[in-house]
Amino acid sequence: MLAKFKQHHLLILLLIWLAGVAIDRIWFACDRSVPDWDRAEYLTSSLNYWQALQQPQWFSSDWWTDFWQLSTKVPPLTQIAAAITQLIFGTGGDRATLVNSFFSAILLVSIYGLGIQLFSAEVGLWAAGICQLIPGLYKLRLDFLLDYPLTAIVTLCFWCLTVWKSQNSKVKSQNKFRIPNSEFRISSWFWAIAFGISLGLALLVKQTALFFLFVPIVWTGVETIRKPHIGRICQFAIALLLSAIVFMPWYQTNWLLILTGGKRATIDSALAEGDPALNTLDAWTYYWKLLPEHISWVLLLVPIVGLLLYKSQKLKVKSQKKNSTPGYAAPMRREPHLKPDSLIWLAIFLIGAYLLCSLNINKDSRYVVPYLPGVALFLAYGMTCWRGRWGQQIRWATVGLAVLVTGLNLFPIGGLLGSRVASILSPNAKHYAYMGSEYPHERVIEEIVQTAPYIRSNLGVLPSTLEVNQHNLNYFGALRNFQVYGRQVGTRQQQIVQDGRSLDWFVTKTGEQGSVPDAQSAMVQYVEQSPDFNLQKTWALPDSSSLKLYHRRVPQVEVGSRRKREQGDKGDKGDKGDKGEGGDKGDKGEGGDKGNKGDKGEKTRTTHHTPHTTLSPTTNNQQPTTHITLSRVTVPSVAPPGKPIPVTYEWSGTWEQLQPGIVLLTWKNQDSDKQSDRWIHDRGLGLGLLVATEQLPTTNYQLPITNYQLPITNFVTEHSAMMPPSDLSAGIYTLEATYLNRNTGETYPITVPPVALQIDPGATATPAPELDLVTQERLLAATLPQGIKALDRVFAEVGRINQYDPIQDYLVQVQLAMEYRLKQEPQNLDWAYALTLAQILQQKVQGAIAALERVTQLDAQNPYAYAYLAFVHLYNWNGAAAQTALKPALALNSNIPELHALHGIAALMQGNLVQAWQDYRVVVSRKS
Secondary structure (H helix, E strand, O other), X not given: OHHHOOHHHHHHHHHHHHHHHHHHHHHHHHOOOOOOHHHHHHHHHHHHHHHHOOOOOOOOHHHHHHHHOOOOOOOOHHHHHHHHHHHHHOOOHHHHOHHHHHHHHHHHHHXXXXXXHHOOHHHHHHHHHHHXXXXXXXXXXXXXXXXXXXXXXXXXXXXXXHHHHHHHHOOOOOOOOOOOHHHOOHHHHHHHHHHHHXXXXXXXXXXXXHHHHHHHHHHXXXXXXXXXXXXXXXXXXXXXXXHHHHHHHHHHHHHHHHHHHHHHHHHHHHHHHOOOOOOOHHHHHHHHHOHHHHHOHHHHHHHHHHHHHHHHHHHHHHHHHHHOOOOOOOOOOOOOOOOHHHHHHHHHHXXXXXXXXXXXXXXXXXXXXXXXXXXXXXXXXXXXOOOOOOHHHHHHHHHHHHHHHHHHHHOOOOHHHHHHHHHHHOOOOOOOOOOOOOOOHHHHHHHHHHHOOOEOEEEEEOOEOOOOOHHHHHHHHHHOOOOEEEEEOOOOHHHHHHHHHHOOEEEEEOOOOEOOOOOHHHHHHHHHHOOOEEEXXXXXXXXXXXXXXXXXXXXXXXEEXXXXXXXXXXXXXXXXXXXXXXXXXXEOOOOOOEOOOOOHXXXXXXXXXXXXXXXXXXXXXXXXXXXXXXXEEEEEOEEOOOOOEEEEEEEEEOHHHHOOEEEEEEEEEOOOOOOOOEEEOOEEHHHHOEOOHHHOOOOOOOOOOOOOOOOOOEEEEEEEEEOOOOOOOOEEEEEEEEEEEOOOOOEEEOOOOOOOEEEOOOOOOOOOOOOOHHHHHHHHHOOHHHOHHHHHHHXXXXXXXXXXXXXXXXXXXXXXXXXXXXXXXXXXXXXXXXXXXXXHHOOOHHHHHHHHHHHHHHOOOOHHHHHHHHHHHHHOOOHHHHHHHHHHHHHHOOOOHHHHHHHHHHHHHOOOHHHHHHHHHHHHHHHO
């Protein structure tokens, strides 16, 4: 097959490709837009893979699991390819889109090869040119989406399948089960392997690849079975096996999230967008009506007219032959390569793809783009049907007009007349680069980084417009070394206060708010009117609206160095150099309001008529040590049990000790050694928000890291809250602290200043900030023994909490802290459940199984403990282990329908259909 490629045609293909690349780069050079929701999300994902590929660990199974989990719902091949592109050319949206040039080369070669296989080299070459001029393709080539790469890989896969099918259809054998050596040509195996690998790659680009390839694959499979031949069957089976080897690692790792996210991406989206129902004619003609928009009238009509004229001429010649006298000879003319079988095979691909795409309830013009190269091939065949004196002129005039329309659609070069002509010949295809004023996204991120250079910040994004939304601000934060993340909050009325108290940064916008829920306006009002926030900065947007950045007056975490601290202690007037971590511009001391002096940021708590105990910071002449110290603890003097207690910790030490540190804090009754007379407040130092050393900014900042010649002590202040149990005994509680290094496992006791907190059931609770995320996770995990009735709340709350920690580092903190504590007290059930939930939410299967095996030992009379263990085994595709885990659960309580549901799935995984059916009937009877 490859031998049929003509050298001068390959040169023309190269020129066609280079022309497309040149146009793309010119367009991107002119474009100053920001990516919208989907594009920004995919670009961010590419940066995640770019970061992972900085230090790959090819032979580590854990690394591969983490690698596949970087994109849990969207297949990652496009993002991985873009990551490799950015490793070569640097990061950025324009550089990431260079990957489309690579996929464009794949597309052009594939459609050319498909044209050769089905028709002729001439048809293949014209098809390649048309692919560059189809609006449905060149518009997507200028976007960072999955559909253009999917188009290229689907075309490649269909080409490989076509060549393999064509080669094997020529195989003839007297004994259909005999294995003649001649059948096993290298080329046949090559195309079978290429088909399998390309099918796997297509499914790693997007699941909808099956919409386009399912019918041709099934058709080929049926043909292979109907005419059995061991050689063909082996090649086809091995091809499918190879595809599974390619795509299965990602699908097996993320299958549950793929299933749960599929409904949102299809049914929910279709209902929200008002797509036509499947029982209407509009649903089945939706994409047919889009053909002029996808192809343009120029490239659609001329080839079809040429094909019709050619067919009519054929019929006329046939009629003349029939009615001619003997000896009549029709004029000799050069005919296009007419292959009825080729047209039928192409129709199978196109019609099958059209019907399956129409069957998908969620519709969008770009969802059918992968069949457009097939349409281009058909149109190229129609172009070659123009014969005679004017045939070549018509073809080139058509292509020339298509090139002109393409230019008019991509660049504002034709004025009003050109725009109107383009809109008539190519409707809805205008795709100008945005050349207006720049959007301030980079400046927003830079303002946050300059204000908090040592903190990983999370920005609450309240508008959700095409230009300003959580995804593109998150992307620009990722470009800034992943130091700022953007998340949409304020989407639920009942969570507005929690959202407002959990983030330090918010961005709001005047004017159009975009696709936001009803609660968004209340969230905006909360932020803009709250005394807890200052307006940090305002930017004008190109649409004459304004973008406003708000920052919490007293951030949850503040960072400073010894030099700055000493200056701040003189009169407690602070240092403006510390404003980056201590609050907004002009803030003094430890983050109080503008004009406040000293520790007014903390003294505001004393206005609630509860005296406080404040311990002095370390003295200025104290020498830094390699171990961290707890310099100060601020708590109310008295508090009731079962209510959040505000607490401020100030830690000091070197950055190498502070940043990876996890602190294990235990508040114990000084008069009792009972385990019930205590509570813990474990979490990462700086609430886990301290930026890693390799991510610290390298310019314009005094870095709070250790200089090995002259150590610098850094101060990290945390404003948080802790939750003592409601059944806690009254008394005086003191603090014990242990340090745990998450990187090295190093532990040591931390020196704690004298602090005492009285727990009194009759005391009035002091207003407190939100509980830290680690504490919230432990409180949620404590409800897991309740079973199903607790799970809805647990996962609803986890969804909310995850918005506050975009990288879910709080789960790592819980895991490490609970693993350490369980070594000291292996019988503690609450800690075991906290570890279990953390492992499950991190999708660490083996860790979750180990934690749940401990839980089933400690909570042996709870059937839900075994149910959780069985579920994790099912997630790991281990039906036998799940069935074994469920036996004691069913013995304890066989009336729980969920146990039978899990048991039925376990039986189904093992092929026991009878048992699965019996369990299904039990579930139905229990639910009715």
